[in-house]
Amino acid sequence: MALLSWNESLIIDIQSIDFQHKHWVRLINELHEAMLQGRASQAIDQTLINALGYTRLHFATEERLLSENGYPTYNQHKKLHDDFINKILNLNDRLEKGHTVLAMELIGEMRNWLTEHIQTIDRQYVSFLKQKGVA
Numbered sequence: 001m002a003l004l005s006w007n008e009s010l011i012i013d014i015q016s017i018d019f020q021h022k023h024w025v026r027l028i029n030e031l032h033e034a035m036l037q038g039r040a041s042q043a044i045d046q047t048l049i050n051a052l053g054y055t056r057l058h059f060a061t062e063e064r065l066l067s068e069n070g071y072p073t074y075n076q077h078k079k080l081h082d083d084f085i086n087k088i089l090n091l092n093d094r095l096e097k098g099h100t101v102l103a104m105e106l107i108g109e110m111r112n113w114l115t116e117h118i119q120t121i122d123r124q125y126v127s128f129l130k131q132k133g134v135a
């Protein structure tokens with residue numbers, strides 16, 4: 001069973017962003033599945049690299065959209081993105097040093113953050129971007 005199911009509560013109704021969020025959910029489910037199946041750490045590492053890479057890509061896309069349109073709380077939004085990346089990198093460092101119990105903490109952290117961030121923080125910019133003609 002998937003760790004996180006794509007559902008209406010995650011749709012913000014900006015097509016390009018919904019597309020990326022949906023793919024993000026898929027990657028986190030893949031990471032969870034790899035951990036559950038006890039795959040070799042190399043396979044898990046690669047899945048985590050993919051998830052982190054996509055997270056960076058998504059943040060860059062969203063930040064560009066917000067910056068180009070003069071979103072008033074751009075800096076705060078970007079800081080939340082930066083803090084999240086740093087937190088995951090920190091957990092991953094500890095994981096690499098052999099703290100395997102952290103694997104589920106890491107995945108849980110990603111799921112909770114992603115869900116809450118999309119449903120609250122990302123949702124705040126929707127009407128602003130729509131007024132700017134972003135669909």
Ligand code: FEO
Binds near residue numbers: 121
């Ligand atoms: Fe969709 Fe602010 O991340």
